[in-house]
Amino acid sequence: MTEQAPTTAERIRSACARGGGAMLAVEGLEPSATPVHHLLADGSFAITVPANGLLNGMVVASGGHGVQAVLEMTDYAPLPLREPVRSLVWIRGRLHHVASNEVSDLLDLVATESPNPALLQVNTGEAEAARGDTPYALVRLEIESVVVADSTGAEAVPVSTLLDARPDPFCALESCWLQHLESAHREVVDRLANRLPSPLRQGRVRPLGLDRYGVQLRVENEDGDHDVRLPFTKPVDDITGLSQAIRVLMGCPFLNGLRARRI
Incomplete structure (x- = not known):
């Protein structure tokens, strides 16, 4: 498993x-x-x-x-x-x-x-x-x-x-990545939020954590805070694998960032 x-x-x-x-x-x-x-x-x-x-x-x-x-x-x-x-x-x-x-x-x-x-x-x-x-x-x-x-x-x-145990390979970069995600790529957070159960989509969704196993989101709403983990299909160890795993979570059809082939 x-x-x-x-x-x-x-x-x-x-x-x-x-x-x-x-x-x-x-x-x-x-x-x-x-x-x-x-x-x-x-x-x-x-x-x-x-x-x-x-x-x-x-x-x-x-x-x-x-x-x-x-x-x-x-x-x-x-x-x-x-x-x-x-x-x-x-x-x-x-x-x-x-x-x-x-x-x-x-x-x-x-x-x-x-x-x-x-x-x-x-x-x-x-x-x-x-x-x-x-x-x-x-x-x-x-x-x-x-x-x-x-x-x-x-x-x-x-x-x-x-x-x-070993530290997560992305732990030293996690803070700057999540801050950049929040400030410059809000559309990515919104796409990830679409994976949440319907009741949790009503609150304010913020990036909480990122590691080789997945992404964590924090939902802040009137009844408190809720933390949800969106796991990758498999653990990743490098930037290429991380980028692809996040694209999968977003539901992106072009997993490697390729443009659609013209017909």
């Missing part, structure tokens, strides 16, 4: 790859933003925290015991919807100090897989701080549990399953 939607683990990996908003919560401290939160091959997260903050001091002082923490990642819709949050991911574990002689290699590894300007602020000196740049320290979150919640409910995901 052909898969019609990403697995929960795939959705989490895509949220990680997009590098959206994330907060780190530790009991007794105010939650703090983490500009870098990168999943490593060993099942832990490399995370940046303010180098001069209380949290980093707690992690260093904890030694091998670590500090209990929760990393919360928020997956926001690319468009300004009434309810912009598509899903929340909670990763619970213990924060551990990264030894100074290991920081450089870990930074190189993270930068190779996921370049992030905030990595340049790790282990910066007083001069950088004087310019207004926040100096960061690199810590490691050893995962104990992973839970994702969305409009359908909540689900726990084993770390091994998370590591086996």
Whole structure:
């Protein structure tokens, strides 16, 4: 049977790859933003925290015991919807100090897989701080549990399953594509909306998501919000396949964009 939607683990990996908003919560401290939160091959997260903050001091002082923490990642819709949050991911574990002689290699590894300007602020000196740049320290979150919640409910995901999954091939481009679709190709959205059940066509239809398995639409009407997935006939892996799959959903007779043959 052909898969019609990403697995929960795939959705989490895509949220990680997009590098959206994330907060780190530790009991007794105010939650703090983490500009870098990168999943490593060993099942832990490399995370940046303010180098001069209380949290980093707690992690260093904890030694091998670590500090209990929760990393919360928020997956926001690319468009300004009434309810912009598509899903929340909670990763619970213990924060551990990264030894100074290991920081450089870990930074190189993270930068190779996921370049992030905030990595340049790790282990910066007083001069950088004087310019207004926040100096960061690199810590490691050893995962104990992973839970994702969305409009359908909540689900726990084993770390091994998370590591086996891969991000969606279009996740990095999804936001700009959907924004362009909304602003410049409203006729495509309207054609896709024709595939919806009749009661849902009365509301305002907006693009909500796009992945290798299909398109998601959000219908905003008086009785609330309704999310509907329009699956492709089969998963796609490249731009050509994506373009053709969307044409099929639209009911376009020329699947490859060819002109009608003249008779």
